[in-house]
Amino acid sequence: MDKISLALRRGFAGGFTILELQVVSILMIIVTLITAQFWQWFSPCVAEITAREHILFEARIAMQNFACDFGSASVISFAGGTLGIDKNGDGDSDIYYFRGSVDDPNALQRRAGLAGPVLTVADCVSSFAVEEYPPNSNIWQITLEFGSHGAVRKMIFRWNEPSL
Numbered sequence: 001m002d003k004i005s006l007a008l009r010r011g012f013a014g015g016f017t018i019l020e021l022q023v024v025s026i027l028m029i030i031v032t033l034i035t036a037q038f039w040q041w042f043s044p045c046v047a048e049i050t051a052r053e054h055i056l057f058e059a060r061i062a063m064q065n066f067a068c069d070f071g072s073a074s075v076i077s078f079a080g081g082t083l084g085i086d087k088n089g090d091g092d093s094d095i096y097y098f099r100g101s102v103d104d105p106n107a108l109q110r111r112a113g114l115a116g117p118v119l120t121v122a123d124c125v126s127s128f129a130v131e132e133y134p135p136n137s138n139i140w141q142i143t144l145e146f147g148s149h150g151a152v153r154k155m156i157f158r159w160n161e162p163s164l
Contacts, residue, residue: 051151055124059153062108062122069095069110070159078130097121099128 016024070076075086077093084093096111108125111118 048151055151055153058122058124059155063155063157065110065121066157069097070157073159076130076159078132081128083128083130097128099125 069085069087073085073087074089075091077084077086081098083097085095085097086092087094094113096114098109098111099105100107100109104120104123106124106126107120108122108128109118110121
């Protein structure tokens, strides 16, 4: 009992001073910031992972649509940024692929016939090109790009005109 009352009279209650608390608080903040910086470099960004997943999803959808439409095509033509697919060989395109519109300039769209409904095949298309190589074959390349984190997916499809 005597020692406790002596310590209280001297002003020492066994706690920390304000200066000690401030120094420890500043050190904790510095350690937390350093840990956060290290964590940023060793963990992938959530936005980057989301962008990669989205672009792979769009690429799969475009690939499935092209596989269905081009698998039975007899003639393919490309003019004015529009890819025409003739499935029955009568000279008129049955399906059209084109890039963008006023409402959605980065979409790859598909239309059945000249007056059919327009459906979006893939979103985030940065380029759509068709290159023709002899003899009687087309190579078309679609580049899908999404986000600002550099998630890019390139797909190259090759179609050869069927021989009779």
